[in-house]
Amino acid sequence: MDKKFSIKQFNERFPDNAACLEEIKQLRFGDNLVCPKCTKNNKFYRVAGRSAYACSFCGYHIYPLKGSIFDHSSTELKLWFYAIYLMAQTRAGISAKQLERELGVTYKTAWRMFNHIRQLMSSDTNLLTGSVEVDEAYFHPDTQKRTTAKAHNSQVVFGMVERKGRAVVKHVKSSGVRVLSKEIARGIDNKATIYSDTHRSYKHLKKAGYIHLTINHSQQEYVAGDRHTQNVENLWSNIKRGITGVYRHVDPKYLQAYVDEYAFRYSNRHRQPKYMFDLILANIARD
Ligand SMILES: [Zn+2]
Known part of the structure; x- marks a missing residue:
C-alpha cells in the first residue's frame, strides 16, 4: 500500500x-x-x-x-x-x-x-505497559504557557508515556496523590516500570505494586542511565509549541480534547498520513 x-x-x-x-x-x-x-x-x-x-x-x-x-x-x-x-x-x-x-x-x-x-x-484504551514515564504539567489559561510550578488558575495535565510507544494525557483537577493515583491505576498496567520525578504524589507507587524509579530534578539531576522522563518532557514541548504556534488559545473546557489530539498524534507519530x-x-x- x-x-x-x-x-x-x-x-x-x-x-x-x-x-x-x-x-x-x-x-x-x-x-x-x-x-x-x-x-x-x-x-x-x-x-x-x-x-x-x-x-x-x-x-x-x-x-x-x-x-x-x-x-x-x-x-x-x-x-x-x-x-x-x-x-x-x-x-x-x-x-x-x-x-x-x-x-x-x-x-x-x-x-x-x-x-x-x-x-x-x-x-485505544489498552493499558500502557513496559517502561512508562509519568509527569504533571501546568498550563496557565491566560498566558497559554506551560508554567513550571502551580500558579494561581493553572490547569493541571497529567501525562503517561510508554517508551517507544503510546501516550495518554489527562486534564485533571489537581496534582494531588489521590487524583494521580486514580489516573495511574486506570492507565498503566501494574507490571509496568514507572519513571517519574520525586513529586510527592508518586511516593506510594512502590506500595501500589509498580516498579518505580525516580529522578531528582530539584537536585539538577535529569538523566541517570535509563532513569529519566525525557519522553514525557518531549510531549510537553510539543503541546506547548502547539498552544503557542497553532492554537493560540485553549479554553480550559477544551483542554482535554486538545491534549487527546496531541496524545493521539504522539502515539501515532511514526505512522503515515x-x-x-x-x-x-x-x-x-x-x-
Ligand atoms: Zn430485507
Whole structure:
C-alpha cells in the first residue's frame, strides 16, 4: 500500500459524496450486511437523493450515517472527508481557522467540524505497559504557557508515556496523590516500570505494586542511565509549541480534547498520513 496520500489520491478514492457514503457503510457494516428485517438478503442498493441503502428484497432502509458525526449535518460528506484528510496530513495539527480557509466554510462551521473530528482522534484504551514515564504539567489559561510550578488558575495535565510507544494525557483537577493515583491505576498496567520525578504524589507507587524509579530534578539531576522522563518532557514541548504556534488559545473546557489530539498524534507519530486518515475514519465506525 502506498504510504503517501496526495490530494490526487484522495480525490481518486473519494470522487464524490456517494463514494464517501459507501466508505462509511463499509466501515460500519462490512461486506456481509444482512437485512435486519427480512434477515435473508444481503443485496442493498443506494436510495437516490437520500443517505440510505435499501434491501433489494423487502425494501428496508439502512442509514450508514445514523448516530455519526455526519448525521444531520448540512455540510456535504466530501467536505467532511477533506477536513479529516487535512487534519491527518500534518504532524503538528491545524487550527479551526486553517480549516475555515481551506474548506471555504464559515468559522462557526469549521470550528464545529474541527471539534467533531478531534473527538475521533483518540487512542485505544489498552493499558500502557513496559517502561512508562509519568509527569504533571501546568498550563496557565491566560498566558497559554506551560508554567513550571502551580500558579494561581493553572490547569493541571497529567501525562503517561510508554517508551517507544503510546501516550495518554489527562486534564485533571489537581496534582494531588489521590487524583494521580486514580489516573495511574486506570492507565498503566501494574507490571509496568514507572519513571517519574520525586513529586510527592508518586511516593506510594512502590506500595501500589509498580516498579518505580525516580529522578531528582530539584537536585539538577535529569538523566541517570535509563532513569529519566525525557519522553514525557518531549510531549510537553510539543503541546506547548502547539498552544503557542497553532492554537493560540485553549479554553480550559477544551483542554482535554486538545491534549487527546496531541496524545493521539504522539502515539501515532511514526505512522503515515494515509494510516492516520483511515484510523480517524475507522473511529466513526467504532462509536
Ligand atoms: Zn430485507
